[in-house]
Amino acid sequence: MIKRREFLINTGLALGALAIAPSFAFESKKRAIGIQLWTLRDTLPKDVKGVLAQVGKAGFSEVETFGYSVDKGFFGTSVHDFKSILNDNGLKATSNHFDFNSMIKDGSTDLLKSYIETANHLGSEYITVPYVIAELRGKSGDDYKKLALQINKFGELCKTGGLKLAYHNHDFEFTKFGPTNGYEILLNETDKNLVDFEMDLYWVIRSGNDPLQLFKKYPGRFKMWHVKDMDKVNPDWNAEIGTGKIDFKSIFAEAKLSGMKRFFLEHESNYKPNPIESAIKSFNYIKKNLI
Incomplete structure (x- = not known):
């Protein structure tokens, strides 16, 4: 004894x-397994309550929103009711994709006040810049430096509002400008105390770059990830996680180096006829093999 x-x-x-x-x-x-609700974009606007119930039943605990409108909330569902539906299904909107294009174009920040209020009501941590339209994308390195200044300003307002700002990439940010590219300019010119990055792993690889090299060069900057696989035949298509060509095991092994705190599964193109069933298959692979 x-x-x-x-x-x-x-x-x-x-x-x-x-x-x-x-x-x-x-x-x-x-780690919690989140889902970017864009994955369910064909069904969610028609049945917010029913689709979010499916998401909760599937085992997800976090969501990242899209489609917010100041006038209509989330697809005609008020922010208050949307949060209630999330709560009823054991879900939390930890990040939100809000449209920043009009603010980038005219320099205004009025819309951001509504975004901050909405995100705080939902109990979110992040407001995320999801996509910069073609006419506003940088055509030179100086353009990207100007964009970084705007993003810093957005980040400062988010911080004042008790939130964090993140920037989500596609492939166009990797356009080369001499020895660098738009993405690296944003990483170098944004204030790491104000701006985090949500790395879309698919788009980084689709652009011909290596997430692991970016983790090493910019450790700790990538607090969130989008996790979606690349079809083995057509790289323009996504695949269910674990069935495509991306080596997620080696990427997840460096999660700490990247700074990743949370991630969101996403199916953006060529998903199966039943989006929720396809998402569940990806969820199960992640749960069994990656976390």
Whole structure:
């Protein structure tokens, strides 16, 4: 029988080991699996309540929104009611894709006030710049530097509002400007205390770049990821996670280096006829093999 004194000593040693190795305790904790609701864009606008119930039943615990309108909320559902539906299904909108294009074009920040209010009502952590339209994309390195200044301004307002700002990429940000590209300009010219990055792994790889190299060059900047696979035959198409050509195991192995705190599964193109069933298959692969 272990004596009380020995028990206390052994327990103290164990607690001491955790104190000097907190990263081990952190790494052992399972991450939540989120979904970017764009994956369900064909069905969600028609049945917000029913689709979010499917998302919760599938096992997701976090969502990233899209489609918000100041006048119509989320597809005709008020922000208050949308949050209630999320709560009823064990879901939390931790990030939101809001349209920044009009603010980038005219320099106004009035719309951002509504975004901050909405995100705070939902209990979110992030407001995310999802997509810059073609006419506003940088045509030179200087254009991207100007965009970075605007993003910094947005980030400062989000911080004042108790939120974080993130920038989500596609492939066009990797347009070369001499020895650099638009994405690296944004990474270098934005304030890391104001702006995080949501790395879309598919689009980084689709552009011919390597996420692992970016993790090494800019450690800690990529607090969120979009996780979607690339079809083995047609790289323009997505595939269910684990069935395509992207090596997610090597990428997830460097999650800590990247700074990743959360990720969202997304199917953007060529998903199966039943989007929720396809998302569930990707969810199951991630749960079994990646976290």
